[in-house]
Amino acid sequence: MIPIEPGQEWTVESFTPEDARGVADLFLGVYGSEYPIQIYVNPDLLIRENQAGRVISSVAKTAKGDIVGHNAIFNLAPCRKVYESGAGLVHRDYRGGHGIFTQLVAHGLALGRERPDVDQVFGEPVCNHPFSQKMCRGLGFVTRAIEVNLMPAAAYAKEAWAAGRVTTTMDFITLKSSPCTVHVPKAYESIFPVFYEGLDDERQFVLSGQPLSSQQVTRLDTRIFDFAQVAKLAVKALCKGFSTVMKAEEDRLLQQGIRVIQVWLSSGDPSLGEAVDSLRSSGYFFGGVLPRWFDSDGILMEKLVDEPVWEDINLCFDRAQTLMALIRKDWEAVRNLNKNKHGRTGQ
Numbered sequence: 228m229i230p231i232e233p234g235q236e237w238t239v240e241s242f243t244p245e246d247a248r249g250v251a252d253l254f255l256g257v258y259g260s261e262y263p264i265q266i267y268v269n270p271d272l273l274i275r276e277n278q279a280g281r282v283i284s285s286v287a288k289t290a291k292g293d294i295v296g297h298n299a300i301f302n303l304a305p306c307r308k309v310y311e312s313g314a315g316l317v318h319r320d321y322r323g324g325h326g327i328f329t330q331l332v333a334h335g336l337a338l339g340r341e342r343p344d345v346d347q348v349f350g351e352p353v354c355n356h357p358f359s360q361k362m363c364r365g366l367g368f369v370t371r372a373i374e375v376n377l378m379p380a381a382a383y384a385k386e387a388w389a390a391g392r393v394t395t396t397m398d399f400i401t402l403k404s405s406p407c408t409v410h411v412p413k414a415y416e417s418i419f420p421v422f423y424e425g426l427d428d429e430r431q432f433v434l435s436g437q438p439l440s441s442q443q444v445t446r447l448d449t450r451i452f453d454f455a456q457v458a459k460l461a462v463k464a465l466c467k468g469f470s471t472v473m474k475a476e477e478d479r480l481l482q483q484g485i486r487v488i489q490v491w492l493s494s495g496d497p498s499l500g501e502a503v504d505s506l507r508s509s510g511y512f513f514g515g516v517l518p519r520w521f522d523s524d525g526i527l528m529e530k531l532v533d534e535p536v537w538e539d540i541n542l543c544f545d546r547a548q549t550l551m552a553l554i555r556k557d558w559e560a561v562r563n564l565n566k567n568k569h570g571r572t573g574q
């Protein structure tokens with residue numbers, strides 16, 4: 228950790244190019260040189276990404292120009308108007324109750340409210356400590372999904388905070404309203420209302436009953452996070468033959484050592500239910516709902532190579548615990564479904 232005089236006054240501001248070196252030093256100090264996302268440890272890249280508007284950084288800065296905190300909003304979701312709030316961290320001597328992280332994230336939300344291209348923001352609080360879960364709740368984000376086993380423990384080695392893989396929640400806040408229709412898969416009809424409870428926008432819910440279309444071909448957009456052994460698949464077109472396309476993609480990913488596969492599907496698609504049934508029969512369980520993910524909403528389905536250590540997932544609040552219990556129940560149901568299937572077929 229680069230020494231910074233402790234106890235200085237600080238303010239939260241928009242990033243300027245002269246902050247780039249301080250941000251990189253902060254990331255290297257907190258996470259070490261193995262930190263996998265180059266943008267935050269390469270000052271020139273951080274300047275370029277901010278100038279291009281692909282990353283919108285906020286910094287906590289002292290009068291001397293020392294950088295004691297960073298957070299950013301950026302678009303990685305399929306819908307260009309859905310932004311993640313992430314890459315948040317605070318210098319060790321400035322943590323704990325000063326509210327730096329909270330102010331950084333609030334600053335990003337305020338910037339998002341002013342911009343016409345940011346409608347929805349989500350955060351991914353880790354479950355190996357309570358601070359970001361508390362911060363998100365305090366700012367009005369609501370947990371809608373849980374990414375079980377998302378990050379490898381190695382990512383947190385320097386902070387010595389994790390024994391196994393780390394689960395994160397996905398907490399959303401609507402900045403601009405955009406009502407849409409949600410097609411509810413039959414398999415999740417009874418639990419969808421819990422995941423949508425208290426949504427800060429309007430939705431019309433209809434049961435998904437349409438069969439998969441044979442008009443086009445299924446299209447997947449796969450993003451691989453090698454360092455985390457995670458693959459995230461956006462289903463861009465959902466049609467007959469979905470299960471065959473998924474199986475081939477899954478085989479390819481498992482062969483290259485991926486241990487967590489996440490699939491995002493649009494609930495704007497009336498044939499979502501059939502796709503969900505197909506995924507469940509290949510071992511995928513429900514992870515939650517993703518407001519505005521594809522412009523219309525999305526859902527998250529997950530498959531894990533390793534069995535989660537459920538007891539190590541520390542969720543601070545009742546809401547996330549309730550969602551986790553439902554997700555775990557589906558994980559068990561899917562496991563039994565596939566066990567029985569294999570039993571019957573003798574495989």
Ligand SMILES: CC(C)(COP(=O)(O)OP(=O)(O)OC[C@H]1O[C@@H](n2cnc3c(N)ncnc32)[C@H](O)[C@@H]1OP(=O)(O)O)[C@@H](O)C(=O)NCCC(=O)NCCS
Pocket residue numbers: 257315316317318321322323324325326327328329330351352353357358359361362365386
């Ligand atoms: C997580 C981290 C950014 C928090 O920074 P921070 O400036 O100390 O956070 P804040 O002061 O804004 O506090 C956020 C919440 O956590 C609580 N909190 C912070 N430190 C705490 C402590 N030591 N004990 C108990 N609660 C604490 C705060 O009270 C606040 O909750 P509240 O809104 O209910 O009051 C900082 O610990 C860090 O950089 N960790 C390493 C990187 C990391 O884990 N990033 C987040 C990834 S999701």
